[in-house]
Structures are given as structure tokens and as C-alpha cells.
Amino acid sequence: MPSLGADMVAGTLVEWLKRPGEHVRRGDIVAVVETQKGAIEIEIFEDGVIDRLLVDVGATVPVGTPLALVSGPAGAAPAAAQAAPVPVAIVAPRPPARPIAPPITRAIGRPPVSPAARRLADQHGIDLGPLRGSGPQGAIISTDVERAIAAAPAPSPRRFDAAEMRRAIGAAMARSKREIPHYYLSTTIDMTPLYRWIEDENAKRPPPQRLLLAAPLLKAVALALRGAPELNGFYTESGFQPSTAVHIGVAIAIRGGGLIAPAIHDVDELALDDLMARLRDLGMRARGGGLRSSELSDPTITVTNIGERGVETVFGIIYPPQVALVGFGKPIERPAVVDGAIVPRRMIVATLSADHRASDGHRGALFLSDVDRLLQEPDKL
Amino acid sequence: MTPEEIRAILIETLGAIAPEADLSRLDPKADLREELDIDSLDFLNAVIALHERLKVDIPERDYRRLSTLGGAIEYLLEKTTPKA
Numbered sequence: 498m499p500s501l502g503a504d505m506v507a508g509t510l511v512e513w514l515k516r517p518g519e520h521v522r523r524g525d526i527v528a529v530v531e532t533q534k535g536a537i538e539i540e541i542f543e544d545g546v547i548d549r550l551l552v553d554v555g556a557t558v559p560v561g562t563p564l565a566l567v568s569g570p571a572g573a574a575p576a577a578a579q580a581a582p583v584p585v586a587i588v589a590p591r592p593p594a595r596p597i598a599p600p601i602t603r604a605i606g607r608p609p610v611s612p613a614a615r616r617l618a619d620q621h622g623i624d625l626g627p628l629r630g631s632g633p634q635g636a637i638i639s640t641d642v643e644r645a646i647a648a649a650p651a652p653s654p655r656r657f658d659a660a661e662m663r664r665a666i667g668a669a670m671a672r673s674k675r676e677i678p679h680y681y682l683s684t685t686i687d688m689t690p691l692y693r694w695i696e697d698e699n700a701k702r703p704p705p706q707r708l709l710l711a712a713p714l715l716k717a718v719a720l721a722l723r724g725a726p727e728l729n730g731f732y733t734e735s736g737f738q739p740s741t742a743v744h745i746g747v748a749i750a751i752r753g754g755g756l757i758a759p760a761i762h763d764v765d766e767l768a769l770d771d772l773m774a775r776l777r778d779l780g781m782r783a784r785g786g787g788l789r790s791s792e793l794s795d796p797t798i799t800v801t802n803i804g805e806r807g808v809e810t811v812f813g814i815i816y817p818p819q820v821a822l823v824g825f826g827k828p829i830e831r832p833a834v835v836d837g838a839i840v841p842r843r844m845i846v847a848t849l850s851a852d853h854r855a856s857d858g859h860r861g862a863l864f865l866s867d868v869d870r871l872l873q874e875p876d877k878l
Numbered sequence: 879m880t881p882e883e884i885r886a887i888l889i890e891t892l893g894a895i896a897p898e899a900d901l902s903r904l905d906p907k908a909d910l911r912e913e914l915d916i917d918s919l920d921f922l923n924a925v926i927a928l929h930e931r932l933k934v935d936i937p938e939r940d941y942r943r944l945s946t947l948g949g950a951i952e953y954l955l956e957k958t959t960p961k962a
Contacts, residue, residue, distance in 0.1 A: 699938045704929040707938070709918050752915065753898060780919045804917050 498552075499539060500560045501532055501793035503817040504669035508532045509557040510564065512612045519547050521567065526789065528564065533658070533665040534757055539790045545569055555610040555625075555637070608635040617642045662755035673817050677732075678853040681812060682861045686869045687835075688828055688843045694875040710828070711747075711802050712773040716878045718800055718823050719743045719764035721867035727856035728821040728849075728864055729797045737820065737855040746796025746816065747776065749783040757783050758799050758816060759792035769878055803827050813850040820852035821861075823868070879932075879958045884951050891927045895920045906948030932958055 498508050508530040515527045521541050528539040548566040552558055608630045610618075614637050618625050623645045625637055632638035673679075691713055699707045722729045722743050730739040743765040746758035759782075761767070761775045782788050799822045803811050811824035826846040833842040847868060851861045871878065889901045896914040910916060916924070925936050925944070934957040936944070943953040 696938065704922065704926040704936060707922060707925075709922060711918070750917070752896065777919065777923070781923070806911060806917070 498530065498558050498560050498562045498564060499790050499794055501530075501534065501537055501790055502665075502669065503672060504665040505532055505534075505560055507557050507559045508537075510552045510554055511536060511615060512554060513550055515547050517547050517549055521545060521547060530790075533661045534788070534793065535786055537788050537790055537793060539564075541567070543567055553609045554612065554615075555608060608637055610637040611639065614639045614642045617646075659751075659754040662751070666756060669816060670814050673814050677815050677817060677820075679815060679850050680853050680858055680861065682849045682851075682858060682865055683810065684847055684865045684869060686845050686847050686872055687833060688845045688872065691872050691875045692828075692843050706770070708769065708773050709776070712769050712776055713872065713875055713878050714802060714825055715745055715747070715761070715764055715776070715800055716767070716769060716772055717868045717871040718798075719745060720871055720878070721864050722798065723765060724867060725856070725860055725864040727860050728851055730820060730855070731797070731818040732820050732852055732855055733818055737852075740797040742797065744795050744797045746799035746819070747779060748799060748801035749780060752784060757788070757793075758796060758801075759783055759788050760796035762791075762795075798823065800825070810846045811848060813848065815850055815852055820855040822850045824848040824850070879955065881951050881955055884932075884954045884958070885947070887928070887931060888947060888950055888954070891924050891931070894927070895924055904947055906951075907946050909945055910947060910950075911945065928954065934958060 498510075501508070509532075510528060511531045512529040513527070514529070515521055515525070521527060522544050523542055525541050526538045527541045527547070530537050530539050545567040546569075548568045550565050552562065552564045558564075609632075610625055610630075611632065615625070617623075617639055623642055625642075628637050628641050628645055629635070630637035631641055688710075691710070695708050695710065695713070702708075726739040726741075727737070729743055730737060732738075742763055744760040744762045745764045746760050748756055748758045750756055759779055761772065761779060764772060767775065779792070796816075796819065798819055799813070799816050801811055801813055801822065802825045805827055807827040809826045809829060811826055813822035813824045815822050824847070826848075828843050828845045830841050830843050832839050833844065834840075835842065847865055849861050849865050889904075892899070892904075892910070892914060893901055895916060899914050904913065911921065914920075921941070921944075925941070928934070929936055932954060934954065936957070940953065944950045
């Protein structure tokens with residue numbers, strides 16, 4: 498069971514998409530897990546053959562529990578019995594240092610549920626908890642759910658559990674405030690050149706190809722991080738581990754409350770148009786379901802963008818085990834001094850919250866200045 | 879197209895973005911972004927959907943005309959009516 502963020506202690510296996518004997522390749526989606534952040538598609542990190550599934554559909558298991566045995570690369574002789582296959586792959590690369598919230602109260606021994614029954618239950622808002630299964634080993638199957646639907650007073654649409662997500666956010670943020678010695682920096686950046694450039698670009702483009710401000714902001718952060726490795730990575734029990742890859746967690750507000758910050762991978766290497774396409778795709782999947790495990794487990798830094806309807810400044814709280822968060826406030830037109838004259842300019846306040854165990858304010862200041870410098874030449878992003 | 883047809887398409891487009899909102903009671907003069915908690919990404923997605931559905935170009939400088947339901951109906955009506 499991978500850790501899909503520092504706030505996750507357990508997950509419920511909802512569906513296996515691969516069977517024993519099937520070949521899998523790195524990046525394949527092998528299972529679906531239900532978490533406080535909704536249903537997440539679980540990717541595998543090794544090539545090989547599924548040897549055995551260790552967790553039944555419907556079971557809730559703690560983070561770090563092996564979900565399946567995968568034997569060596571495809572083509573290798575199948576390993577004998579239990580000795581050789583290593584429960585690699587689906588295990589979390591970074592389980593949280595210690596549990597930070599009471600475990601989800603679903604019993605581990607709950608009866609299995611067939612995928613069809615679960616889908617049906619989801620569609621009709623049926624709680625599987627009290628159901629008695631009539632399938633093999635007490636499994637809940639479609640007919641059991643159909644019976645429950647018939648007995649239910651009125652079908653209620655499936656709702657996002659805002660309270661559950663609020664608890665998860667609270668636990669992660671409490672851990673952050675308890676463990677991370679934050680320092681905060683802020684700078685005001687002239688966005689006029691960037692706005693002009695985006696307006697010119699978008700005037701030439703049909704709507705599907707248009708850019709939003711967020712894309713160049715993310716790209717500038719990613720490029721500036723190349724010179725500030727102390728802000729990009731994870732702080733674990735063994736200390737700070739910088740990451741050479743820049744995977745930016747993009748904070749996305751969930752309608753109805755809550756927040757999720759899935760990663761866009763290798764932002765520093767993406768062309769702006771590709772980055773914009775990823776951003777749109779991520780926004781849709783964050784709200785509509787279908788996020789992948791790697792997107793939740795491996796952001797190396799988070800960027801939060803308040804947007805045009807927000808406020809001037811955001812003071813971020815770092816999402817552990819990351820060590821930094823960059824915030825952008827609402828762009829505001831204000832008087833500025835340019836070449837000795839007072840002129841109206843579009844300004845944005847950029848903030849950095851960073852972990853003093855991994856960096857100091859000097860490094861952070863150089864990084865924010867770098868973001869500013871990069872945003873003055875948008876055509877080079 | 880008639881204003882009613884355009885209204886129906888707008889309601890459908892906005893409903894896909896804000897499924898929890900009761901759009902039948904939407905004030906035609908209310909700011910859509912405030913009313914429906916729409917951010918710039920939602921707004922762009924709505925523009926893309928309308929562009930593809932109605933085959934009209936919606937330049938960025940016209941975005942402000944889409945800020946209310948009433949304004950958007952009027953604007954899209956202009957756009958979809960062939961010029962005499």
C-alpha cells in the first residue's frame with residue numbers, strides 16, 4: 498500500500514486490474530485504492546510478472562503493506578515458492594515516519610466485494626459496511642447490492658467526503674507545524690512583461706491552446722530550483738534527501754471543500770505548452786477522479802497559486818516530507834517605479850515557506866530572486 | 879440559434895464544471911465566477927467547451943462579456959448569428 502501523501506495511514510483496495518501470471522511493466526496501473534482523497538490508480542514501479550495478490554478486494558491495510566508479489570523481469574524463470582519473489586514494486590517508497598492520525602476504522606477482516614458490486618453500490622450511494630455477502634467466502638456480490646438498493650428508502654448520490662479530507666489535511670498540517678521549523682520569505686514581482694506576452698500568445702491561439710498564468714509560474718519555479726537543490730526533495734528520518742527531478746505538487750481546491758496537490762512530473766524539462774496541457778489534465782482528474790499513485794506520492798515541492806479572485810499574499814504550510822512551498826498571490830495592478838517614473842504595473846507577491854533543517858534564508862532569497870528574474874523574460878521559459 | 883438554445887448549452891457547460899450548483903435559479907446578472915466558485919482553469923475549460931460546441935472564436939479580450947449568464951447569452955447570440 499503506497500503512501501499517497503504524509504496524511505495517509507491506510508487505504509482500501511477497491512479493484513485489481515491485473516491477475517497472477519500477467520506481465521506488468523513499470524508505470525502500468527495495477528489496482529485502484531480508495532483513500533481520503535478519493536479513488537487513486539496505483540502504478541507499479543518494476544517490470545515483471547504478478548506472482549500472487551496478497552490483499553483482497555475490500556480490505557483496508559496500513560501504508561507499507563505489500564499488495565502483491567512480483568517476480569523478476571518478464572522472461573526470467575518463475576521463482577520457486579515464497580523465497581525468491583520480492584514484494585517490491587507496489588510497496589511505498591516513503592512511508593510516513595510515524596502514524597499521524599488514528600487509523601481508518603474499517604475492519605481489516607471485512608468481507609471482499611466484487612468490483613461490479615462496488616461500482617453498483619457507488620452509483621446508488623449504498624454503504625457496503627452493513628451488507629451481508631452471499632458470494633464465495635461471504636463476498637458481497639451484485640445481487641446483494643441490488644437487494645440493498647431495493648430496500649433503501651431513497652437513492653442518495655455519492656458524495657465526496659469533505660469531513661474525511663478535512664481530517665487528513667489537519668493531520669498533515671499538524672505534523673508539519675510540529676516538526677518543520679519553517680522560515681518565510683516574500684517578494685513582489687512585476688508581472689507586466691509576462692501578462693503582455695501571454696496576451697499576445699493567446700490572441701494567436703484557439704481556446705484549447707491558450708496559456709494560463711499558472712504555467713509560466715510553475716516553469717519559473719522549476720528552473721529556479723535547479724540552482725536551489727536544498728528546497729527540492731524530502732526530509733526523512735535519515736535527514737534531507739535532495740531530488741534531482743523536479744516534480745511540482747500543484748495545489749488544487751476541491752469543489753465542496755478540501756485541497757489536493759498532485760504532482761506534475763519533471764516540470765523543468767517540459768515545454769510551456771506541454772506543461773499547460775498537463776495542468777488542464779490534472780485539474781480535471783483532481784476534481785473528477787483518476788489521479789495516479791505517483792502523482793500523489795512523489796511531489797518534491799508544492800506550488801500554491803491563489804488565483805485572480807483571491808488575496809494578495811499566501812503564507813504556505815509545507816506538506817511533509819517536502820521541505821518547501823512556493824505561493825503566488827492574486828495579481829494586482831498598482832503604482833510602481835520604472836525608470837524613475839510612477840507607472841501602473843501588474844504585480845504579484847511570491848512567497849517561500851521553507852524548512853530550516855534543509856536550507857537557510859539566504860538560499861531561499863536567492864531562489865525567489867531567481868524566480869523573479871526568470872519571469873521577466875517569459876519567451877525564454 | 880435562439881436565446882433559449884444558447885442558455886441551455888451554457889447551463890449544460892457550467893453544470894459540468896459546477897455539478898453541485900442549482901443553475902436553474904442562477905441570477906442572469908450575477909458574476910458567474912463568484913456565484914459558482916469558478917477559477918481560471920474552470921473558466922478556460924468552459925470557453926473551450928463553448929468554442930467546440932458552437933464553433934465560435936472567443937478571443938481573450940471578450941472574456942469579460944462572459945462574466946454573467948445574461949451577458950454570455952447575448953454575446954454568444956451575436957457570435958452565432960450570421961452577420962447581415
